[in-house]
Amino acid sequence: MAWTSYSLDQVAQQLVLDARLRDRKSLNQSFKMRESVAYGLERFWGEHLRLQVREPDKSQYWKATWDALVDVMRQSGITVPNDTVHVNNTTDEPTYEVAGKLQWLLRRSLPESQQNILLTLMRLLMRFAMLLGGFGKSWRRADHRLFNKEYYEQNETKPLIRCHWQWDKSSLINENKVRKLDHVAPFLNHIRTTASDWIKICGITPTPDSPTDWREAWHPDNVQVWGRFSQGREDCKAVQWLHKPYQKFDRYLRQQTQTIKQTSVTGSINQIGRLWHRMYPVVRVNTTMENGKQKRRAIPTKNFMELLTMFPDDSQECTNFLNFLHEE
Structure with missing residues (x-):
């Protein structure tokens, strides 16, 4: 060498x-x-x-x-x-x-069985990142320029918040596998199963009943994913909850003002929060027959899946917010 x-x-x-x-x-x-x-x-x-x-x-x-x-x-x-x-x-x-094509390079040889599982796992993890967050700075929040324009109307010098990622045309069919809210849970289960298979094939015994104590450890006992169908950019609910009370005071209903702003749920300058907010673009796939062959065509829509990923703690603000989501 x-x-x-x-x-x-x-x-x-x-x-x-x-x-x-x-x-x-x-x-x-x-x-x-x-x-x-x-x-x-x-x-x-x-x-x-x-x-x-x-x-x-x-x-x-x-x-x-x-x-x-x-x-x-x-x-x-x-x-x-x-x-x-x-x-x-x-x-x-x-x-x-920015747009680009992400390529993974295998730096050492692996048996074919391991390579196949590793390839499947890496593709699933990329889809996972695209579905629930994104990449780069501020990936835990949806782009406020797109989904909360009024945030900048009174003060244009406010710091820009968050990001927005979407698949390019070549990936809308092959990589964009979650197209309905009903697809989210099976997709997440598929990732956990594949990750477990990879751990086993590496000679390690998984311990699903003993998850790590990391705050954002992805385990059913540690995380919750909430979702709703959003009819366009203006129909984004959670972005308002980050900055204003999600429940206003009502004397007749005996309802107290509730907020997650600057709590352990949303975090603060020196504390990362426990909530991810994602507006995931909804894409329809149309299947037709051309010259005796099946052809699929991706059709972008104006709609989104609004997804909230929560890593609950024991705070009262978090408990109140989860109760609110249950009622919604």
Whole structure:
């Protein structure tokens, strides 16, 4: 096996020299780069967008480093995405629209039986992420620009909240398997079964009755998924509950004001909440016969599945909110 250095020392030195010419203060980003590596390539790539508006020199240092990584990986035979991103600067917060194809690379050989289960599990986990959240910054919430426009009407400088992901045309049929609310529970059970099969084939005995104490451990005793059919963007209910009382005071009904804002359910600046909110686009599939062959065509709609994923705690606010959902 031959060793190839890919001139990494020279590349790194040139990156630092170029950054120093632009702004000596931007060199402090080197430490932050080492920190962000632990959070994955997506986090590393996104930093140049976060800094683009307010600190362009630092942003350029991050982007140049990413471009260098892409080039080195290309020389080694590995393709790292580097698509052009359209940045929206109409607010103080940078936003980006990005599309791409995610590819997984198996770095060591496995028996065919293990490969088949692993492939199935990885595809299911990608569908799981798309169904209940998304990827990147603020994935636990639906994009407020789409589903809560009034949030920005009085103050356009408010921080942008959350994200919105959807399948591209090539995946609407093959990957978008959850098209009705009735599909959600069987889909989640399928993931658990496949994950258990993978653990077993690796020689480990699953212990479903002894789940980990992680806050967001995905276990039937630890998580609840609530859903409703939403007829368009304006028919989004839960996004209002994040910022306003979900139940108003009513003296005649002896009804108290109830809210989850800034509680353990929704979290706060220094505390991640226990609720995920997702507006998952509904797509119909039309099947026809053409030249004696069955052909399926995906038909996007204006509707959504509004999904709330809850990891309940023992707080009174959480108990009250779950009772409210039961009544709804």
